[in-house]
Amino acid sequence: MLFNSFTYIVFLIVAIGVYFLVEHRWRIWLLLAGSYFFYMCWEWKYAFLIAVQTLIHYLCGLYLQWERHPRRRQCALATAVAVSLGMLSYYKYSNFFIGSLERMAAGLGLHWVLPHLSIILPVGISFYCFQALGYTIDVYRGTVPAERHLSRFALYVAFFPQLVAGPIERAGHLLVQFRKRNNPDLTRFVSGSKLIVWGLFKKVVIADRLAFYVDRVYGNPDVYSGTTLLLATYFFAFQIYCDFSGYSDIAVGSARIFGYDLMQNFNLPYFATSVSDFWKRWHISLSTWFRDYVYVPLGGNRVSTLRWCFNIAVVFLLSGLWHGANWTFVAWGGIHGGYYLAEQMWRRHARGPVLERVMPAPAARVVRILLVFHLVLLAWVFFRAASLSQAGMILTRIATDLGGAPYLGPSQFTTLVSILLLGMLLLYQYMQAQGLTSLYVGRSRLPLPVRFTGYAGMILGMALLAVPGNKFIYFQF
Amino acid sequence: MISIFADISVAKIRGALRERHVRTYAIKALALAGICLLMDRAVSTVFRAALDHYHGLDTPARVLLVGHSHTELGLDKCLLEQALGVPVAKYALDGANTLDRYVMIQHYFSEQANPPELVIYDVDAHTFTTNGLSSNSYALFFPYLDNPVVDKYVREHAHASSEYLVRKLVRLSRFGDTRINAVVRGLTSNWSNYKYGTLDVERLRSTISRGLVRPIAFDQENIAIFEKTIAFVRSRGATLVLLYIPTFRLYNDAEPGAYAQAIQMFENYARRHEGVVFLDYNREYADHVELFYDPVHLNLKGRQIVTETLIRDIDGVVRGRFASSAAH
Numbered sequence: 001m002l003f004n005s006f007t008y009i010v011f012l013i014v015a016i017g018v019y020f021l022v023e024h025r026w027r028i029w030l031l032l033a034g035s036y037f038f039y040m041c042w043e044w045k046y047a048f049l050i051a052v053q054t055l056i057h058y059l060c061g062l063y064l065q066w067e068r069h070p071r072r073r074q075c076a077l078a079t080a081v082a083v084s085l086g087m088l089s090y091y092k093y094s095n096f097f098i099g100s101l102e103r104m105a106a107g108l109g110l111h112w113v114l115p116h117l118s119i120i121l122p123v124g125i126s127f128y129c130f131q132a133l134g135y136t137i138d139v140y141r142g143t144v145p146a147e148r149h150l151s152r153f154a155l156y157v158a159f160f161p162q163l164v165a166g167p168i169e170r171a172g173h174l175l176v177q178f179r180k181r182n183n184p185d186l187t188r189f190v191s192g193s194k195l196i197v198w199g200l201f202k203k204v205v206i207a208d209r210l211a212f213y214v215d216r217v218y219g220n221p222d223v224y225s226g227t228t229l230l231l232a233t234y235f236f237a238f239q240i241y242c243d244f245s246g247y248s249d250i251a252v253g254s255a256r257i258f259g260y261d262l263m264q265n266f267n268l269p270y271f272a273t274s275v276s277d278f279w280k281r282w283h284i285s286l287s288t289w290f291r292d293y294v295y296v297p298l299g300g301n302r303v304s305t306l307r308w309c310f311n312i313a314v315v316f317l318l319s320g321l322w323h324g325a326n327w328t329f330v331a332w333g334g335i336h337g338g339y340y341l342a343e344q345m346w347r348r349h350a351r352g353p354v355l356e357r358v359m360p361a362p363a364a365r366v367v368r369i370l371l372v373f374h375l376v377l378l379a380w381v382f383f384r385a386a387s388l389s390q391a392g393m394i395l396t397r398i399a400t401d402l403g404g405a406p407y408l409g410p411s412q413f414t415t416l417v418s419i420l421l422l423g424m425l426l427l428y429q430y431m432q433a434q435g436l437t438s439l440y441v442g443r444s445r446l447p448l449p450v451r452f453t454g455y456a457g458m459i460l461g462m463a464l465l466a467v468p469g470n471k472f473i474y475f476q477f
Numbered sequence: 478m479i480s481i482f483a484d485i486s487v488a489k490i491r492g493a494l495r496e497r498h499v500r501t502y503a504i505k506a507l508a509l510a511g512i513c514l515l516m517d518r519a520v521s522t523v524f525r526a527a528l529d530h531y532h533g534l535d536t537p538a539r540v541l542l543v544g545h546s547h548t549e550l551g552l553d554k555c556l557l558e559q560a561l562g563v564p565v566a567k568y569a570l571d572g573a574n575t576l577d578r579y580v581m582i583q584h585y586f587s588e589q590a591n592p593p594e595l596v597i598y599d600v601d602a603h604t605f606t607t608n609g610l611s612s613n614s615y616a617l618f619f620p621y622l623d624n625p626v627v628d629k630y631v632r633e634h635a636h637a638s639s640e641y642l643v644r645k646l647v648r649l650s651r652f653g654d655t656r657i658n659a660v661v662r663g664l665t666s667n668w669s670n671y672k673y674g675t676l677d678v679e680r681l682r683s684t685i686s687r688g689l690v691r692p693i694a695f696d697q698e699n700i701a702i703f704e705k706t707i708a709f710v711r712s713r714g715a716t717l718v719l720l721y722i723p724t725f726r727l728y729n730d731a732e733p734g735a736y737a738q739a740i741q742m743f744e745n746y747a748r749r750h751e752g753v754v755f756l757d758y759n760r761e762y763a764d765h766v767e768l769f770y771d772p773v774h775l776n777l778k779g780r781q782i783v784t785e786t787l788i789r790d791i792d793g794v795v796r797g798r799f800a801s802s803a804a805h
Contacts, residue, residue, distance in 0.1 A: 006639055186502050413658040452505075456512045460520070463650040464657070 001041040003250045004204050004468075011038065016257055020184045028151045028178060031258070035160035039124070042164075046122035049087065054157045056083050057132040058150055061139045065146035073140060080136045084129045091119055092126065096325030124164035126322055130289055132157050135171040137293055144171045152178045161254040165247050167265040167285035174260065182259030192256035194455070199249030201458045206425060207242035208467035209418050210235040213409045218384055221394050226401030229394050236384050237377050238422055241269065244283070270376075271433050273368040275339040278376060286322070290315050312344075313337050323383070328391060332382040339375055417465065521648035524660045528620055528652075531663030533566020537591045540565045541715075543581055544599030544722075545573040551599070551722040551775040553784040554668050560788040566593070567668065570617045571655060575604060575699040577614050579706045580630045584618075586713055587626050595794065596710050597718045597787070600755075601773070602729065602739040603691065605699040612636075619644050619651035670780050672770035676725060681772050685731045693735035695742075711752055716794060719743050719755045722783060723762040728772035756790055758783055 001008050015034045019027055040047045060080040067073050098114045105112040135156065138144040147153040156175045162168075217224050217232035224232075248265040255262045265285050272278035279287045298311040313334070320333020355364035378395070385391035409415040431437050437444040437451075444451055529535040533554070540563060542548050548569035558565045568581050578598065586592045615634040621627040622644055635641040644651045652660065662668065684690060710717045721743065729736045740757060747755035762768055768779030775783060 006643075186499055190502060411654060411658070413661075414654045417654065417657075452509055452512055455509055456516055459513055460516055460649050463517070463647045464652055465654075466650075 001038055003247060004200055012254055012257075019258060024181045027182075028149075028155055031160075032151055032155045032158065035155065035158040035163060038160040039158065039163060042123045043120070046125075049091075049122055049125070050128060050158050051154075053084060053087065053129065053132050054150075054154045056080060057136050057157070058147070058153045060136050061146035061153070062148070064136070064139045077136060077140045081133060084133045088125055088129045091121055093321075093325050094119060100327075127166045127168055128157055128163060130168050130286075130322075134168070134289060134293060135175070138171050144175070147171070147175055159255070159260075161251040162262055165244070165251070166283075167248060167251065167263045168289050169262060169285070173263060177260045180259075185259065188256050188259060192253040195249045195253030195256065197455070197458055197462075199246040199251075199253060201246075201462055202242040202249070202425070203246035204466040204468070205461055206418075206421050207239045207246060209414065209421065209465065210239035210242070212411075212467075213415055213418065214239055214384070216409065217407070218386075221385075221390060221397075224397075224407060225404060226397040226399070227404055227406040230398045230402065231406040233377055233381055233384070233394075233398070235418065237270070237373075237380050238425070240380070240383070241266070242425070268429055268433055270373050271369055271429065272372050273365060274372060275336065275343045275375065278372055279336075279340070286319065290319055294318060309341055312341055316340065327388055328382045328385055331388060331391070332379050335379040335382060339379075421465075517647060517649050521651070524649075524652055524657075525620060527660040527663035528656065529663070530666070531659045531668075532568045533564070534568070534585065534588055536564050536566070537589045538566035538593050539563035540595045540597065541582075541585055541593040542567040542569065542597045542599075543578055543585075544569045545578075546571045546774060547601060547722040547724075548597075548599045550670050550672060550770070551780055551783055552597075552787065553670075553780050556781070556784045557788060560785075561792070569599075570614075572611050572614050573617060574607070574614055575702045575706070577617065579702050579709070580618065580626060582706060582709060583626045584621060584624055586709075587624065592713050593715055595716050595718065595791070597720050597791070598706070598710075599722050600719045600739075600743055601721060601724060602693045602732075602736045604703065604739070605696055605742075606691065606694040607696045607699060608692070608694060616653070617655075619653075620656055622651060670775075670777050672774065672776045674770055675776060676766050676769040676771055678727065678766055681725070681727055685727065690728065690731045693732050693739065695735075695738070707746065707750055707753060711750065715752075717750075717753045718791060718794075719747065719753065720787065721755075721757045721759055722775065723758045723768070723779075725766065725769050725772045726759075726763040729759060729763060754794070756787070758786060761786065 001011060011034075015031075019030055022030055036047055036050075039050065057080055060076050063076050064073055067076065095116050098116055102112050102114055135144070135147075135153075139146045147156070152175065155178055156169070156171065159169075159174070214232050214236045217228055218236070221229060245266040252262045252264065263285055265283060267281040267284065269278055269281040272281050295311055295315045298314060299307060300311065301308050303311065316333045316337030317330055318333070320329045320331070320336075323329040323332070353364070355367055359367070381394050381398075382388070382391045385394060428437075431446075435445065437446055446454075526535070533541070540557065540561065542552055542554065542557075542565065546569070548567065549571060552567065554565050554567040566585065568585055570577065570581065573581065582596065582598075613636060615631050618627045618631055622631060631644075632641055707717060721740075743755045743757070747753050762779070762783065765779075768775055768782060770776040770779070
């Protein structure tokens with residue numbers, strides 16, 4: 001059941017209606033049943049995986065709450081980690097490791113043909129595994145108490161708005177909300193609905209439209225010029241942003257209507273003024289998860305410089321690998337790790353901001369934003385390319401073949417509409433950056449007629465320009 | 478007894494509705510719905526008028542060009558109007574199959590009090606081939622759901638009833654990118670062909686050698702629909718010209734037997750039916766690579782030359798016909 005489908009809208013409306021009709025004590029069970037139903041619409045067999053993860057982490061949490069012996073606590077935690085990551089590794093990385101082993105053997109002159117497993121990647125496994133694991137680690141650390149009610153914990157793992165593509169929630173933020181009683185709140189209903197509409201607009205009008213061009217060019221990159229490949233890469237930067245942030249907005253909006261607050265996952269990432277700033281704005285739930293559960297346990301920055309570099313490299317490489325079973329994702333993570341290290345080293349050794357010495361502060365800020373955007377853009381080539389060699393070919397061609405007009409796609413009109421829509425998106429994001437409007441917090445400062453025209457424009461824009469039926473990119477992770 | 482439902486009484490609901498912020502939101506919601514409805518109707522009306530103008534549905538044409546992209550790119554409606562001195566409508570939809578074209582002709586005839594007297598219908602070797610065409614070409618007709626002929630066709634062929642219902646209710650959802658492109662052209666009265674390039678023969682040769690060309694087939698269903706189309710046009714007293722807008726020789730020679738069979742069929746139809754003419758422009762132009770943008774579509778130069786040839790060939794038919802109708 002895709003978020004951008006009529007079926008989901010019907011499901012959501014029915015779920016909301018029944019949720020507020022039933023007594024409070026039944027609501028968790030209702031949401032749990034609805035969440036499992038939502039997931040089983042993808043593939044009913046994989047609901048058992050969520051159930052197994054839920055049970056293991058629930059029991060582990062209770063045990064950790066009760067057990068005081070340090071070694072036994074560590075064993076329990078290790079078991080939970082092994083089960084979660086073991087499941088994730090099996091379903092997501094088995095064939096990747098087998099294939100990599102074969103290639104490595106071939107490189108050494110050995111001809112190995114290993115059996116590949118016939119596995120379908122369960123939707124959302126990367127997200128709910130991390131979410132459940134985060135809970136167990138928090139209980140181990142003593143930052144959250146273990147949840148005694150299995151129903152609440154099961155809902156925490158399987159809550160349908162964020163089950164398949166995040167945000168990756170924390171027990172201290174989401175689980176505690178399941179204990180409170182929610183009354184119907186019209187303000188939440190309205191703000192949640194606005195977020196859903198905005199998320200759908202970004203997905204079905206902008207992201208899926210850009211996908212026409214990106215898929216065509218990246219599907220056969222050797223026949224296109226550097227200019228065309230560059231245009232496709234720019235489009236991909238916005239396609240993945242609109243796709244993923246659109247999903248997150250629908251998730252946050254849906255949860256808000258029920259009375260639950262999910263964490264904000266994106267905060268105008270392409271307005272970042274540094275790489276570290278970018279990672280505080282892009283897929284915030286994942287970057288903070290890696291910070292709290294990988295970087296900090298490794299020692300964070302309270303170690304020697306060499307060890308700190310190692311910690312950063314591990315975090316970014318694992319983050320890349322989390323995204324997919326392909327060396328291109330690892331390279332993408334590695335590139336961002338390189339950027340981050342270079343930036344931090346620069347900051348340590350530079351004597352204050354450099355750009356502000358040669359231009360006014362506002363101009364310097366724009367230059368930084370453009371620089372960071374293009375660094376991120378370069379890395380996106382690896383994220384989107386099918387292989388490392390293809391990514392290399394694309395970058396080489398962009399660097400050496402930038403003459404001439406770009407190919408405008410099988411429908412030039414569609415491409416021009418895409419560019420126009422990107423302009424509108426950037427304008428709206430600029431207004432958000434200036435605080436004129438925000439769908440996440442606070443009231444808009446725009447007058448009511450302007451806001452209403454905007455809402456009507458978005459709704460009718462979807463009717464006119466929507467591209468139906470495409471999956472969200474992050475579902476494959 | 479286990480109570481499942483919350484304590485919701487009519488009095489509580491009334492009380493909630495009386496609250497000021499609830500009334501404010503309700504008014505805002507109604508206002509937004511009203512604005513959406515008005516904008517939907519207003520914009521879709523403008524779009525529809527522009528589309529009608531682009532396809533010539535807004536004026537009673539004496540000559541109707543019907544077909545798919547071969548007609549869209551291959552025939553210059555403005556040149557035809559200038560030369561023939563009569564209004565010409567070009568009703569061509571990218572990807573329209575035989576059934577779509579039958580619906581298009583019925584649609585056009587149903588919209589005009591004085592239907593056209595000459596119908597120029599583009600044919601090619603794949604006219605009777607189903608394989609390789611889109612299975613949802615009915616979507617091309619969404620903007621015309623208000624017409625009974627089109628409404629019936631879409632309702633019967635839509636993959637899901639929700640697809641039909643949504644388009645019925647929300648008028649702007651009837652227009653997709655290709656339709657919006659036609660709307661913009663209709664608003665600017667622009668029927669130009671912007672294909673300036675020429676065919677890459679080597680790439681075509683490679684495509685053919687790899688067996689990637691769509692095979693020609695003679696599906697009985699399509700043949701039956703084609704014959705119904707002929708009968709319909711003739712029953713309305715119009716002359717039907719089956720026009721083979723040229724496709725490149727190398728492409729035609731990929732399946733010489735099937736190609737020859739298709740030509741023979743069109744010649745037979747012209748022989749058997751009075752008021753049906755077959756014009757095959759492959760004989761004259763299929764070898765001229767400089768006229769083609771791709772194997773099956775003409776570029777700007779090709780369009781001009783083929784249209785001038787068509788004017789030369791139908792001039793006699795048109796003058797005779799229109800002179801006789803003027804006399805009546």
